[in-house]
Amino acid sequence: MEKEVNLDINTSFHEVLRDIENIFWFYIFSNNVLADPNIQDLVKSKGVGAPYLLSMLDKYNKWVNLHIEIDYINNKYTSKLNVLNSSIVIGKIMAISTYELLLSSEYCDSIKNSEEFKFLRHVRNGAAHNNKFYFKNKKGEWTLKENEIIKWQNQEISRKLQDKTVFNDFISFSGIFLLANHFSEELKQIDKIIKT
16 A cells, blocks of 8 residues: 655646546545535535535535534534545546646657556546556556566566556555645656656
């Protein structure tokens, strides 16, 4: 499993990957906002005129199993929610999107042979195929050599991961954010070289 992640709110992704950054912060922001009982009450009061809002809020609350405990004496609240399922979905979306954005960008030829891009490709493939690593082609032949190891930071992809879960056992959505940030910094460096 990946190491603990330190996130910098001041991060600014390269324009090719800006949507990945926005998805990440929106996910964190929306979970925090929707866990606030005042926001829940506001949405419920507005829902009278727009019943679909109530339905969406209800679906969200059930999905994350939201429980809000209010301490009226101390004017505090505690929200408990289980974001495991939603963080898996967001991680898969971010992995697939990061790969596809890079693959279709003008920078693809410069990065496609890097170990990090190969790492991303395997994470993306697993995310897109039932959230499981699968290293065999349609004929059942291995696509990874027997002792091949693909590394990024302290993580390794090898045949040992065959049929293992990608999100959240191997990597989390915050790990994909950091990997996308790695590529973002790489694209910025390519831009600097081109401009000089």
